[in-house]
Amino acid sequence: MNLLVETVLWLVDPIHWSGPDGIPTRLAQHVGVTLTVIAIAGVIALPIGAWMGHTRRGEATIATLVNGSRALPTLGLVTLFALWMGIGVRAPILALVILAIPSIVAGTYSGISSASRQAVEAARALGHTSWQTLTRVEAPLAMPTIGGGFQSALLQVVATATIAAYVADVGLGRYIFAGLKSRDYPEMLAGSVLTILLALLATAGAAGVGRLYRRLTTNEGNPL
Amino acid sequence: MNWVAANTAQIVGLLLAHVAITIPAILLSVAVAVPLGRLAQASGRARGGILATTGILYAIPSLPLVIVIPAVFGLPLRSAATMIIALTVYGVALLARTAADAFASVPAEVAAAATATGHTSGAQFLHVELPLAMPVLIAGTRVVAMSTIGLATIGALIGIPSLGSLLTDGFQRGIAAEVATGIVLTLALAAVVDGSLWLAGRTSQPWTRVAGRARGVAA
């Protein structure tokens, strides 16, 4: 297929591998935005989810939040914030943070609240303060589920960060929008393929981290 | 707002366009995912393969998928069909696992009774397993509906008309009211569809509503 050939040619062309519009740069920007968003979202969402999970309150709110956020168009948030904050990376970051928060809150709530009631009772009976119960009993037991929430958020953000390029000069999405403007379909396809590969890599990586964590922490009899 | 009043016709047109791509996608997702889920529940090996595939499909970013599909299927880039296919892929990826769980929730002795009374496998699926799997299936379909309606806005970025066109157009012309309208209408449409599905779920399962009410005199 002509199109396939052209796309491959685009991808192997050394011009596209150097400079501010080169693949490595765009990739780094994409990953950078993703990690920034996850970090900010984590800082906000972890405490909220942890407290709600610890007090076991607000489950219905979380469910509504998660469901509602599925229908909330990220593109809408990106464009709206860009109109308020101007072109650049701040608007998409804010929009993506809002996108990521529900997953992390839900995962954290689920993990913390499902810590065995008996373990919590025992902790309290032994004289732990609320904070100690949270950090020493509930949190360690909740790690896998919390990790799952982060993983889900990460994958969502990696995928959606493509849109950031619509209002900012960052990320692999630039190839898509630049190609769109200049009707360069091979460029659009190349950008798409790169983004898909990155997302699949991130998925595999996250799964791998999960497996590694499980292997390290369920070492029979050996405390970590 | 003034802008909304002045552009009602255009807004309604885009709303209809949005409905025209999301509703078929939701229906297609269900039509594909439910049999897939049943298959996955019936055979352990099939389950592994199906869930792995849907997991990968779900990981693919949406805009790139919409761009790649025309190249694979030979469709024009800006067609509604492209969008519907992309949305269906996500819908199936989301729903397949839930569907498998839904069929697994049918009690084993009820399935055995259906087989023993002489249902053909088709009759058993249609008249016994599907109705009993319905609550979980409806819940899963609601999730798919919300996700599809939100995701459909992406098409506007490459020129496929939908409520997302309000977002892109509003951004390019600097009209915040237009962008806000796009967001609100998307959420509103999602709420309407979600509510309808919830209602459909309740009315289609009269037996769950009477459960637990006063039992008859001991036999």
Next chain:
Amino acid sequence: MPYTSAPSVQFDRLRVRYRDTDVLQDVSLTIEGGSFTVLLGPSGSGKTTLLRTVNRMVDPAGGRVLLDGSDVSLQNVVRLRRSIGYVMQASGLFPHRTVLDNVATVPRLLGVRREEARTTALAAMARVGLGPDLAHRYPSQLSGGQQQRVGVARALAAGPRIMLMDEPFGAVDPITRRALQHEIRQLHAGTGVTILFVTHDVDEALALGDRILVLDAGGRVAQDATPTGILTNPADDFVAEMLGTASGDRSLRIQDARGAELVVDRSGRPIGVLER
């Protein structure tokens, strides 16, 4: 296959495997048409498996099952099952259908029109002592005993000439169970269908069966006799253990009392009646 009279069941060198073990080995016996036969044994004896080979819910690794002389594996399985009444312990009622529609299941599958099927269903319900007021309830609204009755009615509705019953009264309280046992015997007397009844409860077996097949592990037939025969002459230690005669709990004697045979224990205390 429609039977004009109650069919006989013949097991011919039947062998059933599950995973890597033989659940049933070389079982050969014939069950007379119209009889009430009880398969009695502890769990793991293969009695339920044996029952389920008749309606092909279980497929044998070797041997044949003949229903009224013809091999069940050669028949269309769906039609076969519709001609056999099957009752399970967990009743397996369809929770999403009303009692009436549950009972009408097989007639509907056979293509009977809805109104006619429902009429038939009401008649079947009446036969097991359920009034029409329960027709539009859902199974979850019924007591355990009522649910079991619905299960029996459902098995009867299409007028099968053979019934397979797999510990149908196990999950029900003793008083209700006694009543259901009585009703099933009356049903048998009235309709003359072949009944194959599985249970692990010795008292139930003694009360119900014309003929009792005692199975031990592996589907070996430890004894094949009438209730009286088993009580007075247990074939071996296994059967004796099961009856409790070894510890003298059950009767070694049958006394004649007012036209019924009274089952008494060693100290002459009556513990049951064999009605004939």
